[in-house]
Amino acid sequence: MLKLSxxxxxxxxxxxxxxNNVTFTVEGPELIGLIGPxxxxxxxxxxxxxxxxxxxxxxxxxxxxxxxxxxPYGVARAxxxxxxxxxxxxxxxxxxxxxxxPAMAMNTTARQRDFEEKAQEVLEFLTISHLxxxxxxxxxxxxxxxLELGRLLMLDPSMIILDEPFAGVHPRLMEVIYRYITETNxxxxxxxxxxxxxxxxxxxxxxxxxxxxxxxxxxxxxEVVREDPLVKAAYLGEEEE
Amino acid sequence: xxxxxxxxxxxSIAVILLLAIPxxxxxxxxxxxxxxxxxxxxxxITGFFxxxxxxxxxxxxxxxxxFSFGHMAFMAIGGxxxxxxxxxxxxxxxxxxxxxxxxxxxxxxxxxxxxxxVGTIDESCLDMAKTQTLPAGTLIVFPPVWASIAMGLVFGxxxxxxxxxxxxxxxxxxxxxxxxxFSEILRAAISxxxxxxxxxxxxxxxxxxxxxxxxxxSTSKIPPYYAMLLLFILAMALMSWLASSRFGLFIRAxxxxxxxxxxxxxxxxxxxxxxxxxxxxxxxxxxxLQAHYIGIITPNTLIILQMSLVIAMAVIGGLENIYxxxxxxxxxxxVLELLRTSVxxxxxxxxxxxxxxxxxxxLLMLTLRxxxxxxxxxxxxxxxxxxxxxxxxxxxxxxxxEFADLEDPDTDGPDAESSRExxxxxxxxxxxxx
Numbered sequence: 001m002l003k004l005s006x007x008x009x010x011x012x013x014x015x016x017x018x019x020n021n022v023t024f025t026v027e028g029p030e031l032i033g034l035i036g037p038x039x040x041x042x043x044x045x046x047x048x049x050x051x052x053x054x055x056x057x058x059x060x061x062x063x064x065x066x067x068x069x070x071x072p073y074g075v076a077r078a079x080x081x082x083x084x085x086x087x088x089x090x091x092x093x094x095x096x097x098x099x100x101x102p103a104m105a106m107n108t109t110a111r112q113r114d115f116e117e118k119a120q121e122v123l124e125f126l127t128i129s130h131l132x133x134x135x136x137x138x139x140x141x142x143x144x145x146x147l148e149l150g151r152l153l154m155l156d157p158s159m160i161i162l163d164e165p166f167a168g169v170h171p172r173l174m175e176v177i178y179r180y181i182t183e184t185n186x187x188x189x190x191x192x193x194x195x196x197x198x199x200x201x202x203x204x205x206x207x208x209x210x211x212x213x214x215x216x217x218x219x220x221x222x223e224v225v226r227e228d229p230l231v232k233a234a235y236l237g238e239e240e241e
Numbered sequence: 242x243x244x245x246x247x248x249x250x251x252x253s254i255a256v257i258l259l260l261a262i263p264x265x266x267x268x269x270x271x272x273x274x275x276x277x278x279x280x281x282x283x284x285x286i287t288g289f290f291x292x293x294x295x296x297x298x299x300x301x302x303x304x305x306x307x308f309s310f311g312h313m314a315f316m317a318i319g320g321x322x323x324x325x326x327x328x329x330x331x332x333x334x335x336x337x338x339x340x341x342x343x344x345x346x347x348x349x350x351x352x353x354x355x356x357x358x359v360g361t362i363d364e365s366c367l368d369m370a371k372t373q374t375l376p377a378g379t380l381i382v383f384p385p386v387w388a389s390i391a392m393g394l395v396f397g398x399x400x401x402x403x404x405x406x407x408x409x410x411x412x413x414x415x416x417x418x419x420x421x422x423f424s425e426i427l428r429a430a431i432s433x434x435x436x437x438x439x440x441x442x443x444x445x446x447x448x449x450x451x452x453x454x455x456x457x458x459s460t461s462k463i464p465p466y467y468a469m470l471l472l473f474i475l476a477m478a479l480m481s482w483l484a485s486s487r488f489g490l491f492i493r494a495x496x497x498x499x500x501x502x503x504x505x506x507x508x509x510x511x512x513x514x515x516x517x518x519x520x521x522x523x524x525x526x527x528x529x530l531q532a533h534y535i536g537i538i539t540p541n542t543l544i545i546l547q548m549s550l551v552i553a554m555a556v557i558g559g560l561e562n563i564y565x566x567x568x569x570x571x572x573x574x575x576v577l578e579l580l581r582t583s584v585x586x587x588x589x590x591x592x593x594x595x596x597x598x599x600x601x602x603x604l605l606m607l608t609l610r611x612x613x614x615x616x617x618x619x620x621x622x623x624x625x626x627x628x629x630x631x632x633x634x635x636x637x638x639x640x641x642x643e644f645a646d647l648e649d650p651d652t653d654g655p656d657a658e659s660s661r662e663x664x665x666x667x668x669x670x671x672x673x674x675x
Binding site: 050051052071072073076077081082084088090091092093097101102104105133134151155 | 491626
C-alpha cells in the first residue's frame with residue numbers, strides 16, 4: 001500500500017521562511033485537499049515532494065525510499081506524478097506525443113506503438129480523442145489541462161498532485177476533471193489537490209491540509225477543518241461567518 | 242498521408258538521384274547533353290558538407306532547443322584531430338629512439354613526432370632518427386586516412402561530452418554566449434599554437450584518397466563526392482531514426498519544457514548530454530572528411546560568420562526538421578555560388594561576390610520575420626499533416642453525437658447540469674500559432 005511521509009520540511013529562500021516544519025503522512029488511496037491563502041507555501045511543498053526543489057531540511061519518504069534527494073525524473077519513476085499551476089503541455093508536439101512521453105520514459109525498452117492503444121483510451125476518457133493528432137498549442141486552456149491529466153494516466157503513478165486543476169476551466173471540462181479524480185482515486189491512486197475553489201475542494205476531499213505562511217495549521221476531515229478556529233481566522237475568515 | 246511513407250519515398254528518390262549525379266560529370270563523359278563540370282561536383286560536395294552541419298545543428302537546436310554556437314568548433318575539432326594525427330603519428334618497424342615510441346603488437350611501433358626548430362627549419366625527430374638511430378630498411382607508415390578520420394570523430398565526441406556536461410544548466414542566451422566563447426577560445430588557441438597547428442597558415446592534410454580510387458586520380462571529384470554523400474546519408478539515417486524514436490520524443494519535450502519533461506520521468510541530463518555528443522560527433526565527422534578533401538584546414542573555419550552561415554541554412558530550410566535543414570543547406574550552397582556572377586545595370590556594375598551576402602542576409606531576416614519555421618518545413622508539414630484537420634473534425638462530430646446522449650448517473654461533479662453544453666472550441670485549429 002502507498003505510503004508517503006513528509007517529515008519536518010523546512011524551506012527558506014534567503015531570509016524568507018516558506019515552509020516551517022511541515023509534517024504529514026499519506027497512506028493508501030487518500031483524496032486530500034491542500035488549501036491555504038496565496039503565499040502559504042502550497043506550490044513550494046509540491047515542488048519539494050516532486051523533487052524540483054530540495055528542502056532546506058527535512059525528509060520525504062515514499063514507500064520506504066527517500067525521495068527528497070532524487071531528481072524529479074527519479075521521483076516520477078518512484079510513483080509520484082504532478083500537474084502544474086500554469087498548464088505546461090508540450091505545445092509544439094501532438095496530443096498523442098504528449099501522452100507517449102511519460103509512458104516511454106517509464107518503460108525504457110517499449111516502443112511507441114505499444115502505448116498507442118492505451119493513449120487512445122485515455123483520450124476517450126478525457127473526451128479529447130478527436131484532438132489526438134493536433135498540436136497541443138491548438139488546444140484550449142481547459143483541453144490542455146485535460147492533456148496534462150492524461151499524461152499522468154500514462155505515467156501511471158501511485159500518487160498524483162494536482163495544482164489548481166479547476167482554475168479557469170469551462171464547466172463541461174470541470175465535470176470531466178471531477179470524474180477523472182473520483183474514478184482514478186477509486187482505482188487506488190492517492191491525490192493531493194491544491195485548489196482555491198472551496199466548494200469543490202470541500203465536496204471532493206476526504207481529508208484537508210491547510211497551510212498558512214509555511215505552517216501546517218490543520219490536518220483532518222473537511223467538516224472538522226471547516227470549524228477549526230485557526231483555519232477560519234487564517235483562510236475561511238468572514239466568508240464562513 | 243502517412244508522413245513516414247512521404248519521407249521514405251521522397252528520400253529514396255533523392256538518394257537515387259544523388260547517387261546518379263556523377264554519371265553526368267565531365268569526368269565520366271556526361272549524360273547526353275548534360276555535362277556537369279568539376280566545379281559543380283565541388284559545389285555538390287560542399288553542399289553535402291553544409292547539409293550535414295545544418296541538419297545536425299537542427300537536431301541540436303531545432304529539436305532539443307539547445308542553441309549552441311559552437312557547432313563549427315566541433316567541426317574544426319574533427320578536422321584538426323585528423324590533421325594532427327597525420328602530422329604527428331607514424332607507424333614504424335623499429336623504435337626511433339629520438340621520438341616518443343609506443344610498442345604495438347607484431348613488432349610495430351607507434352611513433353609520436355616531436356617537432357624541433359633547427360635554425361629556421363622545423364625538423365621532426367623522425368627525420369633525425371632516419372639518419373641517426375633507425376636501422377636501414379625500417380618501414381615508416383602514415384596512419385590510414387580513414388583511421389585518422391575515425392579519431393576525429395572520437396575527439397568530437399569527447400569534446401561534445403565535455404561541453405554538453407558544462408552547459409547542462411545553461412539556457413538560451415547563456416548557452417549561446419558560452420558556446421561562442423568556447424569557439425573563440427579554440428580559434429585563438431589554434432592560431433597561437435603555430436608549431437602544432439601551423440596557425441593562420443593552416444594545417445595541411447593528405448588527400449582523402451592519396452593513391453586515387455578505382456581508376457580515379459587523387460584529385461578526382463568523384464570519390465570524394467561519394468564519400469561525402471555516404472557520410473551525409475549515414476548521418477541523415479542516424480538522425481532520422483533518432484528523431485522518430487524515444488530519443489526524438491524526449492529531446493523535443495526537453496525543448497518545450499524541461500521541468501515538465503523531468504516531472505514525467507524524462508532524464509533530462511542524460512538526453513541533453515547525449516544530443517550534444519551525437520551532434521558534435523556528426524559535425525566532427527563532416528569536418529574531418531572536408532579537411533582531407535580540401536587538403537587544408539585553417540582557424541578561419543571557426544569564425545562566427547561560418548557558424549552564422551550554418552545557422553542561416555538551417556533556419557531558411559526549416560529549423561525543426563532535419564530534412565528541410567539539409568535541403569536548405571544544399572540549395573543555399575549552390576545559390577550563393579551562382580550569385581557570385583557580377584551584374585551590370587547600365588553603366589553600374591554590381592560586384593555580387595560581396596552583395597550576395599547582403600541578399601542572403603535579407604532572405605534570412607525575411608524568413609525569421611514571416612516564416613519562422615523556414616521555407617521548406619511548412620511544405621513538408623502540409624504534405625505530412627494535410628489530413629489532420631479533417632480527421633479532427635470527423636472524429637469530433639462522432640464524439641459530439643455520443644456526448645449528446647451521454648448520461649452517467651455515477652458522475653456527481655459540480656455544474657453537472659451545465660455540462661451538457663457542446664465543447665466550445667472548433668477543432669480546425671491546425672497551425673493556429675504558426
